[in-house]
Amino acid sequence: MHILDELKQRGLINQVTDEEGLRKHLEENQVSLYCGFDPTADSLHIGHLLPILMLKRFQMAGHRPIALVGGGTGMIGDPSGRNEERQLNDASIVQQWTEDIKGQLSKLIDFDDEKKGAVAVNNFDWLSKMSVIDLLRDYGKHFSVNYMLAKESVEARIRQGISYTEFTYMILQSLDFQRLYQLENCTLQIGGSDQWGNITAGLELIRRTTEEGEEAKAFGLTVPLVTKADGTKFGKTAGGAIWLDADKTSPYEFYQFWINADDRDVVKFLKSFTFLSLEEIAELEKEVQERPEQRKAQQRLAEEMTKLVHSEEALQQAVRISKALFEGDIKALNANEIEQGFKDVPSYELEENSIGLVDLLVVSKISSSKRQAREDITNGAIYINGERQQDTAYEITDEDKLDGLFTIIRRGKKKYFLIRHQ
Missing domain, CATH: 3.40.50.620 (HUPs)
Structure with a gap:
C-alpha cells in the first residue's frame, strides 16, 4: 500500500x-x-x-x-x-x-x-x-x-x-x-x-x-489536530501535561493515560498512534462495540504506547503496578513502583520509628480527630499496605515499612495516603 x-x-x-x-x-x-x-x-x-x-x-x-x-x-x-x-x-x-x-x-x-x-x-x-x-x-x-x-x-x-x-x-x-x-x-x-x-x-x-x-x-x-470526544484537551490531565520523559510522567502514569481512553476515542488513537495493522484495529473496534466493558482496545493501546515510548520493561512495571492496585496487593510493589503508583496521593513524612495507628491517622490528617480515627479503624475503613486493620491499639513498626521506606494507608475504598519514613 x-x-x-x-x-x-x-x-x-x-x-x-x-x-x-x-x-x-x-x-x-x-x-x-x-x-x-x-x-x-x-x-x-x-x-x-x-x-x-x-x-x-x-x-x-x-x-x-x-x-x-x-x-x-x-x-x-x-x-x-x-x-x-x-x-x-x-x-x-x-x-x-x-x-x-x-x-x-x-x-x-x-x-x-x-x-x-x-x-x-x-x-x-x-x-x-x-x-x-x-x-x-x-x-x-x-x-x-x-x-x-x-x-x-x-x-x-x-x-x-x-x-x-x-x-x-x-x-x-x-x-x-x-x-x-x-x-x-x-x-x-x-x-x-x-x-x-x-x-x-x-x-x-x-x-x-x-x-x-x-x-x-x-x-x-x-x-490533524488530535481531539477528544468529551471536549477536553488531548494530552492534558488533572496533573498537567503527559510528558515523554519518564522523570516528568512516570511509565505508570503514561500507561494510565492511554488505558483510560474513552470508547469513542480509542479506535482513532489506535489508528493514529500505533503501528498495529488496520485489520487488527478493525478487530479491536468490534470488541469496543460488542464487549466494551472488557476494554481490550484500551489495554492494547496502553501496551503499545508505553512499550514504544519507554520500553518493554517499563510496560511490565506499569502493568504490575496497575494489577497490584486493582487487587490490593500493595506488598508486591517495590519502592520505585510505589513512587510511581502513589505519586499524586497525599503524603506525610514520619520521623518516629514506631507510632500508634490512631496517632498516625491524626497527625497525617487521614482522620480529623482521635475519635474519628478510632471509628474509622473499628468500622473497618482503614487498610495498611492493602490489609484491613481494626485494632485501635495497633502500632506502626518496621514490619509495616515497604522496602523500609513507605507505608500505604487506605481509608475507605479509594482514598490512599503515602507515609514516608525518614
Missing part, C-alpha cells in the same frame, strides 16, 4: 500540497523529509507524538527523516496556535533543552540505519551565524507584509497583539526548509495542522530562491 493511502486510512492527513505530485515523488525517490521541534521545555509531550511517529512511518516506508530541533527558533517563539506571547528563555537553557529533546527523538526514530537512518539537525547552527543584514537582504525581501498578515497563525494574533519577534518566526522556519532543501535535498516538510502557514511560506521561499531554469520540487503535509 502506498504510504499516502495508509495515512489516509488512518486519518493522518489534514492538508497536503500537490497530492498527486507528492505521490509520484514518493514512488520514484527515497525522499528526505523533516519536522521541526522547538525546545520550549526540557521534554517533549504526547502532543508531539503524532508528527514524530509520522517521521517513523515514512522511515518504515523507506524514506529518510530529518528531525530538526529548533535551538534557534526556540529562542524566538512560534505564534501558531497561541493567543499570547511565549516567554523567552536564556540561550544556555534552550541549548540544554535542545540536547534533551535530541535524546528523546533518538529513542523513537532510527538514527543508525545506513540507508534510511534519520538525521538530527539544529537550526541554531545556521541562524546564529546570520547577521540582521543577511536576514533582511537575502530572505526578508521575499516576504511581503500583506502575505504574512494573511497567514492564519499571524492573523489570529493580530487582535491580541503580536511582537515583531514572533512575527518574524515564519521567515525563520521558512529559512529552515530552504536550507534543508539545499543541503540535505529535503523535499517534504510535515507538521501539525497549525503549521500549514509556515510550511507553505517555506515552499514559497524555496520557489523564489531556486535558480532560474530549475524546477523547485518540494511539498508540505500536515496531520
Whole structure:
C-alpha cells in the first residue's frame, strides 16, 4: 500500500500540497523529509507524538527523516496556535533543552540505519551565524507584509497583539526548509495542522530562491489536530501535561493515560498512534462495540504506547503496578513502583520509628480527630499496605515499612495516603 493511502486510512492527513505530485515523488525517490521541534521545555509531550511517529512511518516506508530541533527558533517563539506571547528563555537553557529533546527523538526514530537512518539537525547552527543584514537582504525581501498578515497563525494574533519577534518566526522556519532543501535535498516538510502557514511560506521561499531554469520540487503535509470526544484537551490531565520523559510522567502514569481512553476515542488513537495493522484495529473496534466493558482496545493501546515510548520493561512495571492496585496487593510493589503508583496521593513524612495507628491517622490528617480515627479503624475503613486493620491499639513498626521506606494507608475504598519514613 502506498504510504499516502495508509495515512489516509488512518486519518493522518489534514492538508497536503500537490497530492498527486507528492505521490509520484514518493514512488520514484527515497525522499528526505523533516519536522521541526522547538525546545520550549526540557521534554517533549504526547502532543508531539503524532508528527514524530509520522517521521517513523515514512522511515518504515523507506524514506529518510530529518528531525530538526529548533535551538534557534526556540529562542524566538512560534505564534501558531497561541493567543499570547511565549516567554523567552536564556540561550544556555534552550541549548540544554535542545540536547534533551535530541535524546528523546533518538529513542523513537532510527538514527543508525545506513540507508534510511534519520538525521538530527539544529537550526541554531545556521541562524546564529546570520547577521540582521543577511536576514533582511537575502530572505526578508521575499516576504511581503500583506502575505504574512494573511497567514492564519499571524492573523489570529493580530487582535491580541503580536511582537515583531514572533512575527518574524515564519521567515525563520521558512529559512529552515530552504536550507534543508539545499543541503540535505529535503523535499517534504510535515507538521501539525497549525503549521500549514509556515510550511507553505517555506515552499514559497524555496520557489523564489531556486535558480532560474530549475524546477523547485518540494511539498508540505500536515496531520490533524488530535481531539477528544468529551471536549477536553488531548494530552492534558488533572496533573498537567503527559510528558515523554519518564522523570516528568512516570511509565505508570503514561500507561494510565492511554488505558483510560474513552470508547469513542480509542479506535482513532489506535489508528493514529500505533503501528498495529488496520485489520487488527478493525478487530479491536468490534470488541469496543460488542464487549466494551472488557476494554481490550484500551489495554492494547496502553501496551503499545508505553512499550514504544519507554520500553518493554517499563510496560511490565506499569502493568504490575496497575494489577497490584486493582487487587490490593500493595506488598508486591517495590519502592520505585510505589513512587510511581502513589505519586499524586497525599503524603506525610514520619520521623518516629514506631507510632500508634490512631496517632498516625491524626497527625497525617487521614482522620480529623482521635475519635474519628478510632471509628474509622473499628468500622473497618482503614487498610495498611492493602490489609484491613481494626485494632485501635495497633502500632506502626518496621514490619509495616515497604522496602523500609513507605507505608500505604487506605481509608475507605479509594482514598490512599503515602507515609514516608525518614
